[in-house]
Amino acid sequence: MASNGHRTPHIPEIPPEDAHSIIDRVIGAARLDVHIFEEVEADTSATRQALLVVALVALATGIASSDFGGPVAIVLGIVAAVAGWAFWAWIVYLIGTKILPESETHADWGQLARTLGFAQSPGILKVLGVVPVVGEFIFLALSFWMFAAMVIAVRQALDYTSTVRAIGVVLLGFIPYAILLFIVFAILGS
Numbered sequence: 001m002a003s004n005g006h007r008t009p010h011i012p013e014i015p016p017e018d019a020h021s022i023i024d025r026v027i028g029a030a031r032l033d034v035h036i037f038e039e040v041e042a043d044t045s046a047t048r049q050a051l052l053v054v055a056l057v058a059l060a061t062g063i064a065s066s067d068f069g070g071p072v073a074i075v076l077g078i079v080a081a082v083a084g085w086a087f088w089a090w091i092v093y094l095i096g097t098k099i100l101p102e103s104e105t106h107a108d109w110g111q112l113a114r115t116l117g118f119a120q121s122p123g124i125l126k127v128l129g130v131v132p133v134v135g136e137f138i139f140l141a142l143s144f145w146m147f148a149a150m151v152i153a154v155r156q157a158l159d160y161t162s163t164v165r166a167i168g169v170v171l172l173g174f175i176p177y178a179i180l181l182f183i184v185f186a187i188l189g190s
Contacts, residue, residue, distance in 0.1 A: 022049045029053075029118040032149055037156040040114045047110055050117025054085045057123035064129030064139075080184060085120075087180060089113035091173040096158040100169055104159045115153035122146050 020028065020039060025046070028036030040046040058081030062074040089112040097107055122145040129135040147170065155166035 019043055019046075022052065025049065025118060026053060026121045026124070029121040029149060029153075030124075030145075032152050034152060034156060037115050037118065037153050040118050041107075041111045041157050043114070044110060046114050047117075050114045051082060051085075053117050053120055053124075054081055057081065057120045057126065060124050060127035061129075064126050064135065084177065084181065084184075085117060086113065088173065088177050089116050091176055092116065092154055092169060095172050096154060096160075096169045100165060100172075101158070102160050102162065102165065104161070107158050111157045112154070115157040116150060119149035119153035120146060122149060 020036065025036050025040060029040075040050065055078050058078040059074060061081075062077040089109055093107065093109045093112045096112070097105055122142050126139060126142055128138045131138065150170050151163060151166045154160070154169050155163055158166070158169070160166050
């Protein structure tokens with residue numbers, strides 16, 4: 001217990017030899033494994049791994065896109081995805097820790113960035129969007145899957161006991177994120 005009467009959360013250090021590989025983490029996050037989200041939250045070295053996951057999802061999305069614009073468009077898509085991920089983590093951090101915290105909520109931007117980056121893991125399968133006829137359904141199913149992963153990521157990173165609160169944070173955070181995406185695509189489209 002801290003001197004101000006609030007409980008100081010215990011964030012376990014993950015010894016490198018006990019940490020899962022990035023492949024195991026991607027699979028675990030896609031399986032919605034709470035323990036994987038806790039592991040990447042605590043492992044400050046996993047930020048680069050989360051960045052890689054975001055980039056791979058952007059690559060998979062770009063490849064499967066019906067308006068595939070070539071290598072330059074893919075690179076721009078990856079840059080936009082990374083910037084969007086950083087902004088998304090900041091929005092969720094702000095809403096989750098300042099506007100809708102629970103009494104046990106203690107988090108920083110990095111914890112949210114790591115968990116939200118790995119929450120995108122199912123999106124690697126977006127490359128299957130190239131499959132004729134069912135590609136759009138695959139994209140839709142993966143969007144719901146990624147939403148579920150984001151809710152778990154937020155719940156774990158913000159130490160919430162309420163899944164409903166985590167859903168609220170994800171939905172509230174989506175509004176400014178969607179506005180940013182609209183602006184970015186409007187600028188790139190012109």
